[in-house]
Amino acid sequence: MIKLIASYNDEVVKAVLENALYNARYTSHQIQKEILHILSNKVRKHICEKIRNSKFCIVVDKARDESKREQMALVLRFVDIHGFIQERFLDLVHVKDTISLTLKQELCGILSRHGLDVSNIRGQGYDGASNMKGEWNGLQALFLKDCPYAYYIHCFAHRLQLALVAASREVIPVHQFFSKLTFIVNIICSSSKRHDESHAAKKDEIVHLLEIDELETGKGANQIGTLRRAGDTRWISHFSSVCSLINMYGETLTVLQKFIVDGSTYSQRGDADSAYNTLTSFEFVLILHLIKDIMGITDILCQALQKQSQDIVNAVQLVHSTKTLIQSMRDDRWEELLKNVKSFCEQHDILIPDLIASYVARQGRSRHQKDHITVEHYFRVEIFLVIIDKQLQELNSRFNDQAMDLLSLSSTLMPKDAYKNFDIAKISTLVDSYYPEDFTEQEKINLPFQLQHFILDACQHP
Known part of the structure; x- marks a missing residue:
């Protein structure tokens, strides 16, 4: 390229390639870095001058x-x-x-x-x-x-659901649940044959339920789904994975039962048997439904925060409603969850443990337990309440009352819809409560009157 350009101009020939001064060739990596350093410093200086x-x-x-x-x-x-x-x-x-x-x-x-x-x-x-x-x-x-x-202020664009999943995985049974969920999905989806068998089993079930009028027909109804993997970086994938397993639960059991007998290798048969035992565990089913209910509540907030056009006021309201619903679930919905899990277990012939029996933390170590608790107490306190508390703790740390109040008050400054949310009293509260030292006493006195002039001028200005 340099030779081509030089061929059109004798003056350029004198100053390029072998005729160029050594320090003017700009081919040295060190010189290139120095040039970039100079340019970046100029950009930074320009930014700082604006501030x-x-x-x-x-x-x-x-x-x-x-x-x-x-x-x-x-x-x-x-x-x-x-x-x-x-x-x-x-x-x-x-x-x-x-x-x-x-x-x-x-x-x-x-x-x-x-x-x-x-x-x-x-x-x-x-x-x-x-x-x-x-x-x-x-x-x-x-x-x-x-x-x-x-x-x-928490970065709203951050994938909140991943953080909530990470918080819940601090509870050991939940961490084990997600590991087992990934294991089960991999067994079914890693083979095209097993994948097709699960689809065929689901199709047979839908046909049966339609014959006995348990399902209604209609456009888009009774679709055959598939098991979905929970991706570490895809924020909605965990909720989708849990829902897909509940939807395909019976068919997954059927495929695993068949594979335990017909697997081509001992490792495949052993993995299928391990996955089947996990799926038919009451604790696994309980956590499966609990995670689904929690994620169902938080999913709307997670999706809303991903929208660039999201209104701050609506986001604040969603945060409040999400916290309220999770707290309500903690206080009032244990019996409802337990009833649903029992019904699900009866439908799929899963053994329901004696909930009033003593819970043994580790087999053969019951004599070392200081507190004798029931099985129901373990499920309710050690799993149900702890998981929900982790979610509330995560939400409260990211969206504390101070941050939510600050966002709500700041939203009154938005010019959207001809300053529809403009509120002089709230702006004055913002100054008095959050930035008192940024204003002198006289400026605080003048502010309400200045705002009256401003809103009148702003609404009338073309």
Whole structure:
């Protein structure tokens, strides 16, 4: 390309390729890096000049690069001189560890190098993924000590359901449940033959139920589904996987029973037998229905938070309703869940344990148990209540009352629908409760009157 360009101009020939000055060839990797460094610094300087001494928010995320080095990315959000919200990527730094104090030192170092005052931070946001949860929570607290108005708001775009699943998997029986669920789905779906057999069994069941008028016919009704895998990075896959197993439960048992007898190798027969024993366990069925009910409640919120057009007010209301429904489930729906599980077990000939019998934690170790509890107590307290408490704890840590109140009050500033939500009293509350030191006493007195002028002018302005 250089030769082609040089062939058209004698002056260019004198300054390129073998005729070029050594330091002007720009083919050295070191020189290229220096040029990129200069350009990136100019971009950063331009971003920081726009912020100056204004308030800003930090958004931080952590990821590994191809060399497995921990990298921390920093994004700044601020309002420019024209009143528009800007979001700009500022820097990417290598961190030796993810201890909260180290992260804070790195972030403060970046801000200091670019002339940004930490005390001007007015918000911080992280995705709160389970592998960083403790560290990020510590980071929140450390920044709040230096700047009390650096309120934390959970990143709404984060896949919330994955975090909720990770929280529930802290309960050992639930972690084992998801491992066994993946094992069962893999056994059925890894073979085209077994997959087809499950479809055929489901088709026969639908035909039978239609003959005895247990199902209604109609367009799109009585579709034959398939077992779905729960993907670690696909946020709705866990709920779909649980629902698909309940829908295909009887057919899965039928295929496993056949495979236990007709499997071509001892390992296939053994795996099928292990999967069958797991499926016909009362504890597995209980957790299967419990997870379905919890995810059914949280799934609407998870989907809503993925929408870029999501209204903040609606999101806040969904968070409140989700918490309320899960708390209501904890308080009032154990008997209903137990009734449904028993009915499901009777339908599929699964042995229901004696719920009033003493529960033995480990076979042969009952004499070491200090507290003698019943089987029902174990299922209700150690599984049902603990799982729900983990979900509530996760939701409360991500969407605490302070953050929800702050979002709700801030929504009154939205210009949508000709400032439909504009509320002078709520804006004054926002100033008094959340940012009192950012305003002088005289500014607080003048604010309601200024807002009256503003809303009148804004609504009439073309």
